[in-house]
Amino acid sequence: MTVLCSSVNSPEEARRMLAAGADEAVLALRGCCFSALTEQAPEKLKDIPAFSVLLNRLFFPSESEKVETTLAALREMPGLRFIYFSDPAVLPAAEQLGMKEKLIYRPETLLTSRADARWWQNRGIHGVSVSPLLTEQEVRDILPAARCELTMHGYLMMTVSRRPLLSAWAEYRHRDLAMKEKIFLLREEKRQEHMPVFESEAGTMIFTDFIQESFGYAGEFAAADRFYIDGTFLNEDLLADTVTAYRQIMTGADAASVSAEYMKRWGDMPFSTGYYGQKTIR
């Protein structure tokens, strides 16, 4: 049975998404995450009944202790399901604490083939989160290779820089910009679409101009271990409706009808089926 999880922006939102039909809420840990706008201290998570955490930054030498203490704190929490990571150093650190099988490798763009999915799975971790750049056929091909998670819905992270790019722009242009937990938008000169961007201690993250949606694919991808909804830039009502819609489809409702109902309320948002039908070239 595929697990449905949703990233959320706060413990309160976590509870609402669990009530809306998610099996797990995914939260970002303070100082440990690339992709989330809001980050939580580990102690804030302890009362959430079912949660996973994003520990998906690349860590520098001065941060190795932080990884170990964070993992040790998480070990004590009964609600913890899984830990997302992208830095290979997290794996041996988790192994030392007997937590290896809680890991899901989520390197955003780097997992694009069966052989790589299998390689990581064979390291004894729970599973892998595959790149959202795959076509529908590639997704179908990769699913049997390992316990795979698919990012079904939400804005997709497009790029991550260690540099404070928004501050750099403001500095060069002598402008004052308050950055903390704030979303800005970028529009390429020749295009109309807007891409969310934010800056944190980890650097600058830019997301797609579209919201990935996969309602019509949920049945076909039922062999996936997990469906992931990225709630980073979705408002709470939209996110709750999204979770409920996937839950309905996963429990047998007709995808087309569920999608049509959902779009009645949210259809003015920039939805797209992303790369499923669109092959990127070399």
Next chain:
Amino acid sequence: MDRKRFAEKPELLAPAGDLARAMTAVRYGADAVYLGGPQFSLRSRASNFTLEDIAEACRFAHEHGSHVHVTVNMIPHEEDYDGLKEYLVRLQDIGVDALIIASPAVMELAGKYAPETEIHCSTQMSVTNAGAARFLYDTLKIDRVVLARECTLDDVRRITADSPVATEAFIHGGMCVSYSGRCTLSNRMTLRDANRGGCAQSCRWFYHLYDGSAEISTENSLFTMGSKDLCAVHEIAALWEAGVRSFKIEGRMKTEYYVASIVSGYRHLLDDLYEHNGILASERLEAHRREIMKGENRAVWNGFYGGVRGAEGLISDLKAGNDVNHDFLGTVADYDPAAGTMTMVTRNPFDLGEAVEVLSPGQENRVFRISEIKNENGEYLEISRQPMKELRLKVPFAVRKDDILRRSREDDH
């Protein structure tokens, strides 16, 4: 400063987009060159190497005591595995010294099908700590790790000290503004896959910036995020002392002139540091920097080695570069010692009376002033304006075939 470190020279590793550039890099002092075949490599579009060319590059490099590393560093999709095993076997057979790989599954295949060839973990994996290097060594027996360009000098020191495998660090050339391998700007905007060599450099484009629905940029202050190129002349001694095994120059898309200039500049710098136990006066270091910058046409900074910074490392104003390729006047085709003349093949315009600098592998650069130009009919010329023409010039010292001629800017000295 740990002087003992300077008893052993690190590797100077240069890029090559084709066989001619590979040979040029070796001639100008590269201890190793890295190149990609037409498949399985990022920058596949920059590659003009057939397997025969790679074999020839190996033969030439080995004859000169140098090595060849081949990039097999795309992030593979299913279809990309077709022919990969045979390719790895073939690369080993033709004497390639190392494979630069970004995917663990491909590293595993390389260990099986090219076991004699070293495996270097590509910077696409963004290794930023020794734990990651150790994990890759323990699981895949890699021989070397190319560090992420996001590492500061202190990070490099700490990783190199604790890493079970040799480290390689970039010292010069282009930088992604993002962590390598984690950018899909190009995929989204042009459907060209950056992780399979198709990047359209969308980070260098211009963007309007909004706070909600209000634009906060103006037509004259659009947002852009192209990175300046790296130039680590002032950090080289520290990287060397940290124990970094290989110093890498980026630029498989660059010209032969660029390769010769930059490799020659760093060769002289490394040799100078070696002779002086790692200690050079700041004026001397600055002279090396000026020399290297003669071949560089983009704005540079010292990357993350100088810490995590914003505006300083970005090309916020795209008019920042200046066209130094224009200084590449041509190459020597042959030298006649009796007449004291050389035949050169021209590239960019020059005039009688201009000062020319000769870059000759293994030698200090020499300057002469053009006192006589003749065309193929023996007619005297005052100017040269056509590229790829053979001209005879008087030259006051011996030169060699393939030496590079560039405009000498006296105010640079």
